[in-house]
Amino acid sequence: MYKIKLINILFVVNFLLWSSFSATASSLFPEIVGVKTVFYYDSARLRPLVGNIYYPVDKNIQGEDKADPMVHAKEAKNAPVKRSKEPYPLIIISHGYGGSREHLSWLAEALTNAGYIVATIDHFGNTASFDTPKIALQRWLRPQDISAFLDNFLKDPEFSSLIETNHIGFAGYSLGGLTGIWLAGGIADQFTKPIVGKSSIYELARDATEQDVDSIDYDQALKSYMDARIKAEFLMAPAHGQSFSTKGLKNIHIPILIVVGENDKVTPPSQHADHYAKSIPGVKLDLLKGNVSHYVFRNQIRPDKINCVSSFEFEVDPSVDIKALHEETAGLAIDFFNKHLKK
Structure with missing residues (x-):
């Protein structure tokens, strides 16, 4: 009964917000955006x-x-x-657990409208369409995905001449935020083997068995995955604060802005964002006040399609104006990247 009532409430709220979105698109968001899907392969991995x-x-x-x-x-x-008279700065975006390259398109669209080329990638084995525990448990595959994607994209003849290679930024959500911490130079010196039945899904993986957990070499988490090509990072509700000591974060020296919802129960600010902000020199933290939860950073759902998505992964308090929150967050990201990546 509760779920039915919640879905009905979400339908009404989303309908009102989406109608407003359709009728008068914010100046931050384009009506039309160019999109091309690219397919590369990391033969080494x-x-x-x-x-x-x-x-x-x-x-x-x-x-x-x-x-x-x-x-x-x-x-x-x-x-x-x-x-363009000048090459475009590039932003690469990393999704959260079980997400996809589509789930943060609102941010990609806003950044594109602000004069960036943006790449959003799928982290194979931990997406909405293909999520397997043995791969999802290996969080360190994510920063390697970003670096390998950059290797390929910056050599792609269709795009290579369009990119200002000294002006590359990164944005990540949830586990995508963890990805960014690694890429910035963090060492996960407190990363521990998860425990089936005890660790949360954001430390573990859906449907993971003890056999899955035992099959993995967790020493891989302790390595450096820094990519010096990335000059600035915008992180939304970053996860795995417990995996990095203050010492493990001391070698991060690029500008980072973190945004997180005050009511985030998945990656509570006190355990994750606050730790990163206090431990990394110069990091800025923006706390979004009110009933702003973890999932507000995912795309808004069309009201006529609300029953087609997971009520858990897209559940947002009905009092939260998703459109306005996305506008606020996109504005923060644009201002941040303009300051650190634009000439």
Whole structure:
């Protein structure tokens, strides 16, 4: 009964917000965005690297609505990139546990509208469409995915000449935030083997067995996965604060802005964001007040598709205006990256 009532409430709230979104799109978000899906392969680790590239397009380019439960801008698939006198700065985005390259498209679209090319990637084995415990448990595969994707993307003849390689930023949500901490130079010196039946899903993995857990070499978590090409990071509700001591974070020296909801029960600020902010020199922390939970950073759901998605993973307090919160968060990200990546 509760679930039915919650879904009905979410339907009404989302309908009102989505109607507003459709009628008068915020100046932060484009009506049309260029999108191209790229397919690379990391032969050293036998991992596919699939990403969406979001980019500015000319005003005369037409876009199409995406057949998807989530709210997106109209997409101009494979359209030409808008010409620019200077190469574009690049932002690469990492999704959370069981997410996908689509789940943070609202942020990618806003950054594109602000003059960035944006890459969002799937972390193979820990996505909404393919989530397997043996891969998902190996969190350290994520920063390696980002570095391998950059290796390939920056050599892609279609995009290589368009990117200012000295102006690359990163944005990550939840486990994507952990990914960013590794890429920035953090050493997970307190990363421990999870325990089936005791550790939370954000330390463990869905449906993980003791055999799955025992099959993995957790010493891999203790290595450095720093990528010096990344010059600034915007992290939303970053996870795994418990995996890094203050000493393990001391070698991070790039600008980082962290945003997190005050009511986040999955990655409580006191255990994660606060620890990172206090331990990493110069980190800025923005606490989003009110009933802002962990899942507010995922895409907004179309009201007519609310029953097509997981009520758990997209559940948001009805009092929270998702559109306004995404606008606020996107504005913070744009201001941050403009300060640190734009010439």
